Amino acid sequence: MRRVPYITRFVNWDLSQEFHVKMSIVTLVLATLHAIGHLSGTFVFGSRPYRQDAVAALLGPEAVPRPYSAYISSRPGWTGLTALVSFYLLAVMSMPRIRKWSYEIFQLGHLLMFPFIAMLMAHGSAALLQFPALGIVLAFPTLMVVLERGTRLLLGFHRVPASLEILDDDTVCITATIPRLRLWQYRAGQYVFIQVPQISFFQWHPFTVSECIGKDFKLHIKTDGDWTAKLRDLTDLKYIGVDGSYGAPAQRFYDFDQTIIIGSGIGVTPFSGILNDLQSREDHAWTRRRDSTSSHESDSEAPPPPIQRMPTIINHNKEIDLNLYRRVDFHWVIRDRVYLEWFSTLLNKISTGTHNPNLDIRMHNHVSKKRKDITTHVYRFLLEKHRTPAHPYSPLTGLIAPTHFGRPDFPKIFAEHYEQMSKLFARDKQRKRRVGVFFCGAPIIGHQLADLCHEMTLRGREDGSEIEYFFQIEVFG
Template identity: 25%
Template sequence: MALAGSRFGSSKLPITRFAINLNFQILWHASNIFIFVWFFLKYHQGDEWFYLRQILGPYLALARAPAAVLNFNCCLVLLPVCRNLLVGLRYVFGCSRRIKALFDHNIKMHKKCAYMIVLMTFVHLLAHLFNVKLLTESHLSSDPLIQTLNKLDDPYLNPIRSSDVDLIVSVFVLFGGWTGVVITVALIIIITAATETIRRSFFEIFWYCHHLFVIFYAFLLIHGLKKQIRGQTNLDEHNPQNCSLVPLEWDNSVECPRPMFAGSDPGTWKWVIGPVALYFFERIIRLSRSFNPTQVVKVIFHPSRVIEIQMHRQRWCFGQNKNEVGEYIFLNCRELALFEWHPFTLTSAPEEDFLSVHIRSAGDWTNNLYDLFTKRLESGDITNAPRLAIDGPFGAASQDVFDYEVSICVGAGIGITPFGSLLKSVYYKKANGIPMKLEKIYLIWICPTYNSFEWFSDLVAKLTQKLESINELDVLDLRIYLSRGWDDKFARVKDESELDPVTGLRQKTNYGRPDWSKLFSEFSKTHNGRTNGVFVCGPKVISTQLRENCMQFTDGSTKFVFNKENF
């Protein structure tokens, strides 16, 4: 399973990084507010829209302002998922670690823009439903001005030419109405399939539904093609503030000739053409990689249907041929699905000459992949292994683990995966005498059940032996918590054994959930006066508890910097 980083700050975070993140968030929110207010005032006060406001009232501005914010965020939402573009910016321009952190939080920004798109679509939709209702009912108005405006034919102001239709029919009669319905339905499906439950349990549904963005953008581009929102074009000849008082004299007045109306040219394409082109280029890169699969050099079948796949390390674009700890890649197996790309965290260290992932059979695609490898490798000939294509690697927040003297890494369930790469890298740095700022790692592993993660205990066992062989075992403090599947009798057995009966490690398993206050109190006393990095990959409830403890135990010169991975 892949990870995409996000870091949540507080006023107690290091000032530079906090300032960069805060300023970026302020800029985005301020831009949305500015665009909304600008376009609201334009349609609410502009003389060009005076006559349309006589029919629609404030709902004209309430529809157009969200549309502008919608365009802005539809422009931005694609950029964070242009991952190769972000890799290029990171490595071509040599950004600092703090700036790179913004790129590594791409999914967080993608979600923020998506939430704003949903909100603005909802407001835009409601306002236009009122607009359609008002346009339809205006044919029954007794106001001379409204009657005159509705009778205008060439050019017209009211796109609904009759009152003999109901609201639903009116929506689908208008080109902007039925295309808006298609856009909204596509968005609802995309957002629903992107919920955490569906994304984790039914990734294929999430993957394919997310590609409805093609329909979303296609209909967004043509949504305003018929120019059905019309403004006045002859303001120099016809002053609406004065002439609206004498609508019955328009045809016979020199001072107040008939007002002329026209719709504005569609402007959405100006907002989205650049990001769409970049994303199209991104997909071309991914498609080209699907036809250039990497070589599988080793496959290890672990218990509980976990498969470890080691692949030849390739040189990617921008000269990037070395990954960092905690990064993730997308894998494609053309034999299973030509267009499906699935994200997985790298468990290999940057110092190793191969890339490796550990894949647990937890869905249709992963189960099929496991079965395919099992069938192909029955003879033991690695050349028979299925060919896999790689897109990536891409960054994650855990890359910053080496920026601290003390790092506290918390992994819950499958969230332990990114720390496998970290532990390996620490060993290689220690073994090769490479100086590093990191002096101590606390690895807190919370297992709901142990069976699915035997592979990680094997990895830890081998690494602890290697660290012990070079007298560097003190760098790692492993704490394991088994939250389910045990009883008091089983817990007593572990105290009587030299090795833990669950993991086979020297570090004994704790039964139950961690007492975070107790742990942070210990860390605060042991590492008083230091800035400690806290990295968590797991459910939201654990992240919330850790963030609260980071803030609570940050005091004076002792700081706990909270970093979160989303998976």
């Protein structure tokens, strides 16, 4: 389902992780009560001598006499107990502490779902009391899971050439090339599962594609786990397994004309590819329209009737067509300025050159690491401001886009954005008043942004502007 972008734009499957955990806990409790009811209730009651006539009337004369051990050794008995034990083992191996200690154990533990489901399907197959409906209900979704996992297993044997580059103490970059004959239907914002046979043949981990040109793509990975730590220590990475690409909430980016993108640390990866794709797409469309207009002017035939437009001066003294105007506010929150080197080429590419004037990308970088020395603050401020038209790059970061020091003031950022959107929508009465807010990073920041989106939407209803802010968060667990 994640492969279909038209579905993932409405259903964020990754947000079901919390529901998955709660549902599993409830199921485990109910299954335990069910087992206790049989082991201490019906099995005991049904094995008593004076109840054998009732058992014979229910199960048949050949089923009696029926001792307690016969209930345990029956197909419903042993399959139910095996399923419950498998479920408990799976739950123990899925605890956060176990997962942090060894992702291999966590992932192998989840393979117990197959014997668990198999035992559930066999549990009612004896049809002692009713038609075995549970097995039929589980059959189709189980088949889908088996096919999906089987496909991923086969993809592990199909090697994709790759190389590894260490960017800093916390981050590595994998560059890979999909073979020519393999199908690759990547769209900006999607993610892939990768497997490194040198670490583990069975472990598959999801990572967002940060850059993709044709069949060449890059993955920026933060090494903060046991598997990623082993990945960092590899000196001879040559091949990886790739499964995907899959749809993600970031793909809804193109559903909005006005967007706010916020990436925290390595959480910028879903949006780096989107910014690059958006810039290329809009520039290409603008160039085609401009070339088409020039060819009509040189043609001897009469030019086509003019399209009704609403030009206005919005930014940097450029005449912009409101019918085509798209604005993107990009905020990247990082701990230290050295992280800016990850995407410095991409960020400067967007900031320079001749681009579509109707595409307004406003980039802001926020370095949140605290500095106690006031001299450091003054020095950073002076370096950041020391720019000239001939040398627009910051001497401190090497970027054209401005860099702010300290944690971003999101309430102020959203308030200013709302005021500017109010002016824009006042000029364009027909435009959809929807602003997409996309975030990937620490959940605590996501909660604040979700509250701000709700607050701005309520403000739009109160003052009659009808501006709505739609929050989308990337979740990988």
